[in-house]
Amino acid sequence: MVTYFVRRLLLMLLTLFGISVIIFALLRIVPGNVVDILFDAAGFVDAADKAKIEADLGLDKPIPVQYAAWISGLAHGDLGYSYVSEKPALEEILPRIPITARLAGMALAFSILFGVPLGVLSAVKQNTALDYVLRLVSLSGLSMPAFWLGLLLLMAFVATTGMIPIYSQAPKSFWDSLLMYSVPAAAVGFRSSALIMRLTRSSMLEVLRQDYIRTARSKGASENSINYRHALRNAMLPVVTVIGIEAAFLIGGLIVTETVFNIPGIARFLVEAIRLRDYPIVQNLVMFIAVIVVAVNFAVDILYAALDPRIRYSN
Amino acid sequence: MNRDYRFAAAATALLLGIYATGAVSAPKYGGILKMEHRGGIASASILEEATFSTVVPFMGIFNNLVMYKQDVAQNSMDSIVPDLATSWTWSPDRTKLTFELRKGVKWHDGVPFTAKDVECTFNLIMGKSQDKLRKNPRKSWYQNVNDVVTNGDYEVSFILKRPQPALIALLASGYSPIYPCHVSAAQMRTHPIGTGPFKFVEYKTNQSIKVVRNPDYWKKGRPYLDGIDYTIIHDVSTSVLAFVAGKYDMTFPTNLTIAEVKDLKKQDPQAVCKIEPDNVNTNLIINRDSPPFNNPDIRKAMALTLDRKAFVDILFEGQADIGGAMLPPPQGIWGLTPEILKTIPGYGPDVEKNRAEARKLMEKAGYGPNNRLKIKVSTRNLPVYRDPAVILIDQLKQIYIDGELDVVETAQWFPKIARKDYTVGLNLTGNAVDDPDQAFYENYACGSQRNYTGYCNKDLQKLFDQQSMETDKAKRQKLVWEIDKQLQEDMARPVIFHARQGTCWQPYVKGVTVMVNSTYNGYRYEDVWLDK
Numbered sequence: 001m002v003t004y005f006v007r008r009l010l011l012m013l014l015t016l017f018g019i020s021v022i023i024f025a026l027l028r029i030v031p032g033n034v035v036d037i038l039f040d041a042a043g044f045v046d047a048a049d050k051a052k053i054e055a056d057l058g059l060d061k062p063i064p065v066q067y068a069a070w071i072s073g074l075a076h077g078d079l080g081y082s083y084v085s086e087k088p089a090l091e092e093i094l095p096r097i098p099i100t101a102r103l104a105g106m107a108l109a110f111s112i113l114f115g116v117p118l119g120v121l122s123a124v125k126q127n128t129a130l131d132y133v134l135r136l137v138s139l140s141g142l143s144m145p146a147f148w149l150g151l152l153l154l155m156a157f158v159a160t161t162g163m164i165p166i167y168s169q170a171p172k173s174f175w176d177s178l179l180m181y182s183v184p185a186a187a188v189g190f191r192s193s194a195l196i197m198r199l200t201r202s203s204m205l206e207v208l209r210q211d212y213i214r215t216a217r218s219k220g221a222s223e224n225s226i227n228y229r230h231a232l233r234n235a236m237l238p239v240v241t242v243i244g245i246e247a248a249f250l251i252g253g254l255i256v257t258e259t260v261f262n263i264p265g266i267a268r269f270l271v272e273a274i275r276l277r278d279y280p281i282v283q284n285l286v287m288f289i290a291v292i293v294v295a296v297n298f299a300v301d302i303l304y305a306a307l308d309p310r311i312r313y314s315n
Numbered sequence: 316m317n318r319d320y321r322f323a324a325a326a327t328a329l330l331l332g333i334y335a336t337g338a339v340s341a342p343k344y345g346g347i348l349k350m351e352h353r354g355g356i357a358s359a360s361i362l363e364e365a366t367f368s369t370v371v372p373f374m375g376i377f378n379n380l381v382m383y384k385q386d387v388a389q390n391s392m393d394s395i396v397p398d399l400a401t402s403w404t405w406s407p408d409r410t411k412l413t414f415e416l417r418k419g420v421k422w423h424d425g426v427p428f429t430a431k432d433v434e435c436t437f438n439l440i441m442g443k444s445q446d447k448l449r450k451n452p453r454k455s456w457y458q459n460v461n462d463v464v465t466n467g468d469y470e471v472s473f474i475l476k477r478p479q480p481a482l483i484a485l486l487a488s489g490y491s492p493i494y495p496c497h498v499s500a501a502q503m504r505t506h507p508i509g510t511g512p513f514k515f516v517e518y519k520t521n522q523s524i525k526v527v528r529n530p531d532y533w534k535k536g537r538p539y540l541d542g543i544d545y546t547i548i549h550d551v552s553t554s555v556l557a558f559v560a561g562k563y564d565m566t567f568p569t570n571l572t573i574a575e576v577k578d579l580k581k582q583d584p585q586a587v588c589k590i591e592p593d594n595v596n597t598n599l600i601i602n603r604d605s606p607p608f609n610n611p612d613i614r615k616a617m618a619l620t621l622d623r624k625a626f627v628d629i630l631f632e633g634q635a636d637i638g639g640a641m642l643p644p645p646q647g648i649w650g651l652t653p654e655i656l657k658t659i660p661g662y663g664p665d666v667e668k669n670r671a672e673a674r675k676l677m678e679k680a681g682y683g684p685n686n687r688l689k690i691k692v693s694t695r696n697l698p699v700y701r702d703p704a705v706i707l708i709d710q711l712k713q714i715y716i717d718g719e720l721d722v723v724e725t726a727q728w729f730p731k732i733a734r735k736d737y738t739v740g741l742n743l744t745g746n747a748v749d750d751p752d753q754a755f756y757e758n759y760a761c762g763s764q765r766n767y768t769g770y771c772n773k774d775l776q777k778l779f780d781q782q783s784m785e786t787d788k789a790k791r792q793k794l795v796w797e798i799d800k801q802l803q804e805d806m807a808r809p810v811i812f813h814a815r816q817g818t819c820w821q822p823y824v825k826g827v828t829v830m831v832n833s834t835y836n837g838y839r840y841e842d843v844w845l846d847k
Contacts, residue, residue, distance in 0.1 A: 049449070053449060155556060164559075260553055275725070
């Protein structure tokens with residue numbers, strides 16, 4: 001087990017190193033740099049001024065030197081300065097993390113709480129009117145882009161209640177705060193919930209056809225016991241895997257949802273930083289996301305190994 | 316006696332009526348104005364930026380030497396009023412402009428304002444100071460200024476190379492704030508210090524900007540507001556809905572399209588909305604060094620095929636303006652009149668006739684129905700650029716030119732056209748001041764950084780100087796018309812239309828004036844108040 005753990009840890013570090021190189025290289029390969037953007041509104045780029053700013057920002061140095069400076073700073077907890085706002089990158093990134101974390105957490109909770117029970121219901125009521133309705137809901141969830149759903153929700157709120165659940169720095173009450181996060185969380189979590197619903201349904205249907213379910217039924221077990229005690233537990237294994245993957249993919253949905261609901265989280269900030277070629281912000285934010293995803297995968301690997309000895313033996 | 320009563324009753328009713336409509340209600344103090352902001356702020360330093368994204372929230376932090384009167388919608392020489400200067404005089408030969416400065420003015424950090432600050436500001440712009448601006452987009456405005464010299468603490472003079480009466484128009488722009496000597500250019504980007512009616516509190520990147528009332532403002536009784544909170548909203552649909560839901564008192568100035576204004580008014584009929592020209596024109600840029608566009612016939616044919624009215628009808632529901640380099644009247648002061656425009660090739664009402672002439676020119680150059688010219692029409696990846704570019708491509712088809720839309724990412728747009736890496740493009744040109752000196756020298760002068768097409772006409776350049784030195788307005792107007800007409804005839808940068816954009820606010824927001832011939836000069840907001 002210790003060898004497996006060490007091997008996985010080394011692999012994780014190697015992955016992070018690879019990601020850091022790829023991010024750094026890609027940002028430099030993309031045409032245009034932050035100085036072009038800074039001059040954008042002026043309608044021209046003054047060559048002398050551009051060269052001076054590039055020198056000030058260290059962009060005139062060879063790329064390996066720039067990379068070494070970044071990694072060395074990162075190792076010492078120095079994330080550098082935003083090229084645009086000129087504020088420390090850490091100061092720019094840190095306040096946005098809890099906002100996105102809250103939103104992502106709620107979106108994931110929404111997708112599980114909505115997707116799993118309805119998926120089970122759809123399976124146990126297979127080919128009934130309820131099943132057809134739920135399948136239609138899940139299909140629409142997969143087809144609707146999060147930004148479009150978000151905009152529809154906003155319009156519905158304004159038309160029916162006269163209020164708009166967009167981000168506010170100082171919500172008046174707990175309920176305002178809850179509404180401010182729950183509506184965008186629902187918008188972004190709807191797609192994941194639809195996926196989870198469909199997967200839960202098909203997985204449940206497969207399990208419900210197993211011999212041991214028939215045995216339980218013949219022994220007189222109640223339907224609830226069969227569905228939730230015997231079937232759901234086993235049907236959840238692929239669903240849990242997908243939930244883990246979806247958690248990483250949520251960031252994609254958050255980008256547009258944060259824009260539509262005007263939420264100052266890291267997803268929207270990252271896109272804006274990419275547009276502005278604000279390298280320190282992009283590099284550090286992507287690394288932050290990568291660390292989380294890789295760490296989660298690492299934890300899952302360890303958990304798998306702990307749960308299923310075959311995995312660690314096969315490695 | 317009865318008649319007296321009737322008169323008194325009528326007078327009382329009239330006064331009550333006026334009162335009820337709010338026409339005589341006195342401004343009220345207090346309240347925070349909540350405004351939406353479209354984003355796109357690189358820094359808080361107006362001198363370093365060239366976008367009204369920066370000017371709108373930060374103009375109220377500062378004062379100029381002079382400014383455009385904030386309640387007069389049309390900026391002109393007649394609407395220029397004193398600000399930090401109390402008066403100004405020209406030397407007899409018009410090469411020295413002297414300002415008497417206001418006494419007792421303090422910067423927001425308590426340091427007294429003096430003539431040295433004015434000298435420092437212009438030395439910074441002219442690149443003469445130790446401290447440097449990171450970007451300096453308005454350096455070219457002051458090319459004719461030789462020196463800025465002080466005479467004591469409250470007098471400053473601009474020494475010019477040649478007479479330039481319009482210098483005062485440039486100084487009145489929202490782009491010409493006075494900066495403090497004792498604060499570095501770098502700090503002004505993140506925490507600006509001014510003498511204006513509002514003090515900077517904070518700017519959260521991509522999130523919000525807060526300014527509060529300056530209790531020590533030198534203009535007694537101003538501002539009325541306790542502060543202004545700007546919330547940055549990138550998505551226009553969200554911003555319209557937020558306004559309708561009452562989250563904001565005012566939309567970002569001149570940022571709504573005609574369709575968005577209609578949508579907003581439909582959802583919130585009480586909203587006060589104005590649609591005005593913003594002095595931004597959409598134009599065709601042709602790389603005249605790149606064959607076959609070095610052939611003047613082809614350039615002329617492209618200008619002749621333009622159906623400007625179609626652009627205006629499709630994109631603005633008929634609410635935009637057709638003109639030359641200068642914004643057309645009545646909102647614009649110097650623009651070509653409809654009578655003059657009619658005489659310029661391509662501006663006539665008979666589009667088919669123009670296109671027939673254009674096809675002949677194309678045939679003369681060797682193109683025709685069986686030998687069509689294939690080109691790329693480059694434009695920036697923003698709707699305001701892309702939409703007219705699509706219409707342009709359609710119109711070029713009429714004269715044997717098949718255009719393919721080449722959408723260029725924003726970061727690449729200006730570097731690309733600056734290195735002339737395009738053949739045909741569609742571009743937007745904004746003018747901060749409705750004055751020919753700014754428009755002609757910036758966009759059409761030989762060697763100017765913003766002269767993207769590389770057009771250079773030495774004879775016309777002499778006329779640029781001549782109009783710039785002219786003190787008689789009527790004579791200058793004639794020269795400006797002559798230049799503008801020549802620019803259009805030379806296809807220097809054929810102007811397609813001058814856009815109009817909308818601004819909306821709630822009826823209780825008072826004292827807002829939307830400028831009609833520039834979108835860079837009317838955001839001091841010291842006269843704005845909330846009637847609630």
